[in-house]
Amino acid sequence: MPDAASIDLPAWAVVSPRRRTHIARVAALLDSWAEVISLDAAERTAWRDAARYHDALRDAPEDALRRLSGDEASPAPLLHGPAAAARIAADGESRPDVLEAVRWHTLGCAAWARTGRALYMADFLEPGRRFDRELRAAIADEVPHDFDRALRRVVRARIEWALREGKGIHAETARLWDAVR
Numbered sequence: 001m002p003d004a005a006s007i008d009l010p011a012w013a014v015v016s017p018r019r020r021t022h023i024a025r026v027a028a029l030l031d032s033w034a035e036v037i038s039l040d041a042a043e044r045t046a047w048r049d050a051a052r053y054h055d056a057l058r059d060a061p062e063d064a065l066r067r068l069s070g071d072e073a074s075p076a077p078l079l080h081g082p083a084a085a086a087r088i089a090a091d092g093e094s095r096p097d098v099l100e101a102v103r104w105h106t107l108g109c110a111a112w113a114r115t116g117r118a119l120y121m122a123d124f125l126e127p128g129r130r131f132d133r134e135l136r137a138a139i140a141d142e143v144p145h146d147f148d149r150a151l152r153r154v155v156r157a158r159i160e161w162a163l164r165e166g167k168g169i170h171a172e173t174a175r176l177w178d179a180v181r
Contacts, residue, residue: 006024007020007023007024007027007052008052009023009052009056010052010053010056010087010088010091012056012057012087013056013057014056014057014058014059014060014061014064015055015056015058015059016059019055019058019059021128022055022126022128023051023052023054023055023056025126025127025128026051026054026055026119026122026123026126027048027051027052029122029125029126029127029140030047030048030050030051030118030119030122031044031047031048032144033047033118033122033143033144034047034048036144036145037144037147043114043115046095046097046098046101046115047115047118047119049093049095049098050097050098050101050102050105050115050116050118050119051119051122053084053085053088053093053098053102054081054084054101054102054105054119054123055080055084055123056084056087057080057083057084057087058080060080060083062076062079064083065079065080065083066079068082068083068084068086068087069082069083069086070082070086077106078106078107080106081102081103081104081105081106081107082103084102084103085099085100085102085103088102096113097112097113097114097115097116098115100112100113100115100116101113101115101116101118101119101120102119104116104120104172105119105120105123107170107172107173107176108120108155108158108172108173108175108176108177109172109175109176110172110175110176110178110179112176114147117147117151118143118147120151120154121139121140121143121150121151121154124136124154124157124158125137125139125140125143125154127140132157135157136157139153139154139157148180151180152180152181155173155176155177155180155181156177158173159173159177
């Protein structure tokens with residue numbers, strides 16, 4: 001397991017120790033894929049930064065998330081990505097792929113560059129999650145060899161889970177599915 005203490009989070013992050021460990025596992029998974037794919041340094045850094053920021057405000061109070069995201073309508077669990085994206089932009093982050101990856105990592109985004117798609121998969125496939133371990137491990141192994149097929153499998157699995165749980169499918173998730181299938 002990666003060392004959670006070694007993950008470099010921004011000073012303003014609001015995360016529990018458990019969330020910090022999750023972020024470290026997501027970053028480690030992205031790093032492993034980047035190595036196999038032989039990503040250039042800039043894209044590797046973008047993947048790592050997207051991992052560091054994606055859940056940096058996951059444990060922040062709802063009122064702070066609403067203020068940062070400017071969203072008064074969405075369910076609270078959907079606010080941490082947009083809030084973190086707004087915060088890193090305010091701190092000077094200007095890479096569109098990192099900003100959009102962080103903003104949409106919970107729902108997915110049809111217009112994503114590879115950084116967003118990789119983060120979306122790593123967030124779902126990281127080995128600390130306790131459901132469908134064998135399936136998720138198989139998909140994680142597939143990512144560096146057939147990125148697009150693995151993405152389709154992740155989007156499908158996430159949609160199937162949402163339907164099983166009686167949750168609706170967000171319009172942006174449906175657009176992502178239409179874009180990848």
